[in-house]
Amino acid sequence: MAYNLKEVVKRKTRFSAGHRMCAGCGAPPTVRGILSALKEEDNAIITSATGCLEVSSCIYPYTSWKNCSFIHSAFENAGATCSGVETAYRSLKKQGKLNGTKDVKFIAFGGDGGTYDIGLQSLSGAMERGHDMVYVCYDNGAYMNTGTQRSSATPHFADTTTAPAGKVLPGKIQPRKDLTEIMVKHNTAYVAQTALFGNFKDIHEKAEKAIYTEGPCFVSVLSPCPRGWGYPTDMLIEISKLAVDTCFWPLYEVKDGIYTINYKPAKKLPVEEFLKPQKRFKHMFKEGNEWMIKQFQEEVDKKWEYLLTMEKLTHNEN
Amino acid sequence: MIRERLSGNEAVAVAMRQINPDVVPAYPITPSTEVPQYFSSFMANGSVDTEFIPVESEHSAMSACIGASAAGARVMSATSSQGLSLMYEMLYIASGMRLPIVLTCVNRAVSAPINIHNDHSDSMGVRDCGFIQLYCESNQEAYDNLIMAVKIAEKAMLPVMVCFDGFITSHSVENIELLEDDIVKQFVGKYEPEHYLLNPNEFISMGPLDLQNYFFEHRKQLADAMKDSKRIIEEVSEEYAKISKRKYNLIENYRMDDSKIAMVVLNSTAGTAKEVVDKLRDEGIKVGLVKPRTFRPVPVKELVESLKDMKAIAIMDKADSINGFCGPLYSEITSALYSEGLNIPTVNYIYGLGGRDVKTSDIEDVFRSLLKIAKDGKKSQTTYYLGVRE
Ligand SMILES: Cc1ncc(C[n+]2csc(CCOP(=O)(O)OP(=O)(O)O)c2C)c(N)n1
Numbered sequence: 138m139a140y141n142l143k144e145v146v147k148r149k150t151r152f153s154a155g156h157r158m159c160a161g162c163g164a165p166p167t168v169r170g171i172l173s174a175l176k177e178e179d180n181a182i183i184t185s186a187t188g189c190l191e192v193s194s195c196i197y198p199y200t201s202w203k204n205c206s207f208i209h210s211a212f213e214n215a216g217a218t219c220s221g222v223e224t225a226y227r228s229l230k231k232q233g234k235l236n237g238t239k240d241v242k243f244i245a246f247g248g249d250g251g252t253y254d255i256g257l258q259s260l261s262g263a264m265e266r267g268h269d270m271v272y273v274c275y276d277n278g279a280y281m282n283t284g285t286q287r288s289s290a291t292p293h294f295a296d297t298t299t300a301p302a303g304k305v306l307p308g309k310i311q312p313r314k315d316l317t318e319i320m321v322k323h324n325t326a327y328v329a330q331t332a333l334f335g336n337f338k339d340i341h342e343k344a345e346k347a348i349y350t351e352g353p354c355f356v357s358v359l360s361p362c363p364r365g366w367g368y369p370t371d372m373l374i375e376i377s378k379l380a381v382d383t384c385f386w387p388l389y390e391v392k393d394g395i396y397t398i399n400y401k402p403a404k405k406l407p408v409e410e411f412l413k414p415q416k417r418f419k420h421m422f423k424e425g426n427e428w429m430i431k432q433f434q435e436e437v438d439k440k441w442e443y444l445l446t447m448e449k450l451t452h453n454e455n
Numbered sequence: 456m457i458r459e460r461l462s463g464n465e466a467v468a469v470a471m472r473q474i475n476p477d478v479v480p481a482y483p484i485t486p487s488t489e490v491p492q493y494f495s496s497f498m499a500n501g502s503v504d505t506e507f508i509p510v511e512s513e514h515s516a517m518s519a520c521i522g523a524s525a526a527g528a529r530v531m532s533a534t535s536s537q538g539l540s541l542m543y544e545m546l547y548i549a550s551g552m553r554l555p556i557v558l559t560c561v562n563r564a565v566s567a568p569i570n571i572h573n574d575h576s577d578s579m580g581v582r583d584c585g586f587i588q589l590y591c592e593s594n595q596e597a598y599d600n601l602i603m604a605v606k607i608a609e610k611a612m613l614p615v616m617v618c619f620d621g622f623i624t625s626h627s628v629e630n631i632e633l634l635e636d637d638i639v640k641q642f643v644g645k646y647e648p649e650h651y652l653l654n655p656n657e658f659i660s661m662g663p664l665d666l667q668n669y670f671f672e673h674r675k676q677l678a679d680a681m682k683d684s685k686r687i688i689e690e691v692s693e694e695y696a697k698i699s700k701r702k703y704n705l706i707e708n709y710r711m712d713d714s715k716i717a718m719v720v721l722n723s724t725a726g727t728a729k730e731v732v733d734k735l736r737d738e739g740i741k742v743g744l745v746k747p748r749t750f751r752p753v754p755v756k757e758l759v760e761s762l763k764d765m766k767a768i769a770i771m772d773k774a775d776s777i778n779g780f781c782g783p784l785y786s787e788i789t790s791a792l793y794s795e796g797l798n799i800p801t802v803n804y805i806y807g808l809g810g811r812d813v814k815t816s817d818i819e820d821v822f823r824s825l826l827k828i829a830k831d832g833k834k835s836q837t838t839y840y841l842g843v844r845e
Contacts, residue, residue, distance in 0.1 A: 221522025
């Protein structure tokens, strides 16, 4: 069925209002964007890693997780916790102990810290073992819950509280870890990178594919953070669009080894357009720091070229 | 009843087969590796319905146990030493979420230096994690306690750790009496949790952020559950005695009736010490032994009742607290005695670390020094390191 935003927003919500995420945070629309791809009749069990999302969505005795069940256990283990839930389902179902249960889908959410860094082993294990689950990383590019410390997902040169830009250091001295690519190499059933873009068609379709593709799937969603990035709260969608239009955050997917770029900007914007509205990159625009922007641009271009090549190569093979 | 000859690990794996848990996540570590190995062979031969999760670490093993148990499955795992240490964070979460996970802990020393042999540093190191801890002298006890653990855990809504000695118990073959499969099946019954993630009739959220206004009450509920688990352990043990003819109490008193001198000791060393008790008794020396079966909950009342008339006590710790004072068993048992107003000369022996052999002659030395303390009415030192080279 063709994507219809009006139809999708009418679906029963699985993540209700009243949570305590900041205004202008990308995580709640990410969660809604993913969960609204669930078929109305399907049940879902959500796992969350510790992080902004978890501590703001489930504060005893309240919960924002509605029309689904939810579990949080710790920071670095959403992959393992979710794999336990999913295995319980398979075991109980096989033994006929789950009478009357609808189809259940298993979706884990983790921030970039809980996914790229401390949770990488647990995620890798869960993907490698082949659990029928979707792991969604809402990537806000730092440990936001503890106050914007750098993670391996933090962009090159970004100013964070543990890699601050100072007189001698240029902010984060390493480029981002390419986790999406690492996930591709896990023989994952489906890997996608998406953002809060346009009319949410991209995130919706990728969520749908991930949820309804059997086996381990990984979806990475750029989830801007107004506090950590330093942009006005009403710029959430705009900043996401700039990330995509500069190709800082390409929208692509990999299934059965085939790379597909889902959006190619008609006019690829220079990275400055994405960097400029954000306080975390402010120092890059100071006189004498032009090399930072240049290097950032080169890195973005390199990844974009890589994706174009992979798309061409893998499509040609068929 | 079936007579068999099995190692401790085999006995536990057989118990797991008979229990037929829904999910077993596990990771290999000496000396507990055999448990998931034997169990996997049962799976390979189709004698269990269990789904095994070959996790990539013990942290993930306990995390997967938590996920599966929260989902509504009956869950078991096994580990030792570094594996238990790596689980540390998740052990507290398992109990805090009130999940009845049953974990076999084959006791082994904790690094550094690395050592694969037996002492109790691993389970003692996590003694405050909210797991019930059952300690086992023999293969038979390991088998029996594991079966009882399932029922205790589910009734108390607390995870249970069944601890026995690496190699000494885990790898030694002993005569054992097994129950028939269907008797075990009947005994453990079906697991029917009240709330669980896969319940088609309700949606629940588990593992919330719990702030100043609720956290304390939830921790108190956990403390109450541990306290109340004494009653549950006794009830389940009573029930188990009916099917097995083996009755377990919270502590075992060995020849304590007219004794004035006692040794308190856990696990397999109790077997060695019983020999010595018999020998001394043959010589007309009235000594006895107290073997706690539960260390969590601490069987305070039972310990005080058994020890209150002693003239001298030795408390044996196969783990050191590295606190410049004494081992964990000593500190808790003497505090139990003191709380009851008893001031009995009590000494502490740290012994057998890293699998150092404990001989009957070592134990006899301890009893003989207790005789002197009883006679003098005082001790000259509190803590000794039994048989260590200075
Ligand atoms: C083992 C462990 N280490 C550290 C923490 C502290 N901690 C909680 S949330 C968090 C940051 C989470 O960052 P991320 O995963 O990027 O999610 P975000 O908060 O940005 O949404 C940290 C460091 C923890 N809870 N557990």
